[in-house]
Amino acid sequence: MKADATAIAGLHAIADRFDHVLLDQWGTLHEGLAVFPAALECVARLREAGKRILILSNSGKRAGSNQRRLATLGLPPDAYDGVLSSGEVTWRGLHAREQAPFAELGRACFLISRDGDRSIVDGTDLVVVSNMREADFILLGGLDDDAAEPERWREPLATAAARQLPMLCANPDLVMFGVAGLIPAPGALAAFYHSLGGTVLFVGKPHPPMFAAARDQLGRPPPDRILVIGDSLDHDIAGGRTAGMLTLLIGSGAHRATLAQASDLPRAIQTVAGTAARMPHWTMDYLTW
Known part of the structure; x- marks a missing residue:
């Protein structure tokens, strides 16, 4: 497997590669207490650069519930373009009953x-x-x-x-x-x-209905102009890769116990990922511009 995860210092280094961001919550934006200051600034800089930001969550609750929670943690709704939770995608599918797996239930x-x-x-x-x-x-x-x-x-x-x-x-x-x-x-x-x-x-990351719904909500831009940012190789990176999107792993999140002591972060990620389908295009320690 090719070691194709490039370490970067901040998103500004690859800002010309994407127009839209699918942004994970836990481990990327916050860990339950408050949005990380660097992440808050990064979201603001992304918006200034004209990027659209959709927050993607595996929460089984509706999008509005997640949006209210984010506001209490310091990220107001007007700082980004929307929340899409797996609960919201599930509700939409059960309401419409037009596509699998919802239509058959x-x-x-x-x-x-x-x-x-x-x-x-x-x-x-x-x-x-x-x-x-x-x-x-x-x-x-x-x-x-x-x-x-x-x-x-x-x-x-x-x-x-x-x-x-x-x-x-x-x-x-x-x-x-x-x-x-x-x-x-x-x-x-x-x-x-x-x-x-x-x-x-x-329904949820890494499964295709979640990423298809996110792309629909963004107006169906080309997948290779969408950057998925998250801390999980299993959910964020694998799901983004399958959807044909760009991916960036936050090393200080779900895999930090394994990656914290690595002298060669991209090589360590390659070992943890195991397959090319779970390898991010880029990596950095925490979300920063």
Whole structure:
């Protein structure tokens, strides 16, 4: 595999290569407390340079919820061009019922969400049922901390798998930050369901529906004029690569434990990535102009 990740000091070095940015949240813009000062300045400089910025999140909640959260962390809505969450893409797909995987699903769903959030079904013609036995499919939008451990779900999910009940997972992330630290995220529960023989359909990074929806929201520009910036080789980089977009890895995020001690960062990324399909075009330590 060719080592094609070029280390850069800031986005200004490649600003002529892209017109649009798909920007990850956690690990790139912030880590839950406040938007990093350098990232805040970088977003402003991108807008000054005429770039359009769409924030991409694997959150199972709707875009508005994510936008309000970003505002509390210091990034106001007028600083960028929009938020696209996997929950928003899922809601749009379930509302329109025009494309796979949404068109093939039934109307009765068993909803699993965080904090009792029902925004992912509001305004659709779905009927939320309280028992998996009455459902046509399982809609996994989020998980409360106390329900995150997959083994807690073994009995009902084994029964659902035996019934060949499909699961639509609106957040492919495998881990998330809970009160006590890292805990399983919805993607881990989806993987557990798959291990029980269940069929899982994913919306979110790195899966194609997420990047297709992002490109549509930007007005369908050429993919090679879109730069995907994120801290995950599995989600941001792999998804952007598959979509034919440019990619940049933030080294201080999800892979920092592995990359922090590397004397040759691009070579270390090559080792972690494993395949060309997960290799970023560029890399830098943190988001900066």
